[in-house]
Amino acid sequence: MFYILFFILGSVMGSFFHVVATRMSNDECIIAPSSHCHTCDHKLKWYELIPIVSYIIQGGKCRKCGSYLPLSYLVIEIVTGVLYAVCYHEYGLSPKLIISVIFISILIIVIVSDIEYMIILDEVLVFGSVITIIFYLILYGLDVTVYHVLDAALAFVAMYALKLLGDFIFKKESLGGGDIKLMFFFGLVIGLPLSVITIFVATFIAFPIALFVLFSRRDNMIPFGPFLSMAAILILISGINTDDIVNIIANK
Numbered sequence: 597m598f599y600i601l602f603f604i605l606g607s608v609m610g611s612f613f614h615v616v617a618t619r620m621s622n623d624e625c626i627i628a629p630s631s632h633c634h635t636c637d638h639k640l641k642w643y644e645l646i647p648i649v650s651y652i653i654q655g656g657k658c659r660k661c662g663s664y665l666p667l668s669y670l671v672i673e674i675v676t677g678v679l680y681a682v683c684y685h686e687y688g689l690s691p692k693l694i695i696s697v698i699f700i701s702i703l704i705i706v707i708v709s710d711i712e713y714m715i716i717l718d719e720v721l722v723f724g725s726v727i728t729i730i731f732y733l734i735l736y737g738l739d740v741t742v743y744h745v746l747d748a749a750l751a752f753v754a755m756y757a758l759k760l761l762g763d764f765i766f767k768k769e770s771l772g773g774g775d776i777k778l779m780f781f782f783g784l785v786i787g788l789p790l791s792v793i794t795i796f797v798a799t800f801i802a803f804p805i806a807l808f809v810l811f812s813r814r815d816n817m818i819p820f821g822p823f824l825s826m827a828a829i830l831i832l833i834s835g836i837n838t839d840d841i842v843n844i845i846a847n848k
């Protein structure tokens with residue numbers, strides 16, 4: 597029962613995150629105007645706003661003008677729904693569930709805005725970090741919160757050092773400012789060691805895609821943020837923790 601509930605909640609939120617990412621990247625207001633078709637301005641009625649269901653019933657088209665709606669809407673609604681349900685599966689009704697859901701929500705917005713507009717919004721990361729810190733304080737107390745904030749600061753510094761090294765080796769900007777700020781948010785939730793590991797996992801995921809883009813398109817600008825975010829989400833839901841990593845290394 598809770599699985600379905602979390603899936604529905606996730607798909608509703610996913611739909612909302614898509615709107616947030618799109619409108620904030622374009623400097624538009626999040627609340628007004630209400631959702632509309634981008635081709636004919638047709639205002640969407642409540643029954644056209646049901647995540648996943650409306651999209652499938654309408655065959656992915658606007659009811660009024662018949663123009664196709666971006667498939668990304670459907671994908672994000674489903675993915676967010678699944679991720680919320682997976683978080684519930686992994687952590688049950690616990691404080692960790694709240695933190696995980698916030699983490700994934702913020703990263704969904706990061707992924708959408710970085711893929712569609714090549715931008716990681718500061719406001720989103722600041723909001724995400726502040727709300728996470730507040731929940732740490734409420735759920736775990738001051739000591740744990742300070743510990744997490746320290747990890748965040750260290751992850752940020754580590755990423756910045758890596759950027760300087762990359763800039764030096766490649767003689768050009770190797771990592772964007774957004775990617776470095778993203779690291780602070782990672783450190784806050786998954787800790788320093790796992791944040792560093794996201795860089796390797798992200799490179800691993802990005803490599804085949806980067807090759808594909810390089811051979812199929814002329815512009816070879818691929819944002820790294822979405823891969824970092826996907827890697828961080830994978831690490832979070834895998835439930836792996838720092839002790840596991842230390843054990844793996846120690847056993848070798």
Ligand SMILES: [Zn+2]
Nearest residue numbers: 633636658661
């Ligand atoms: Zn339309």
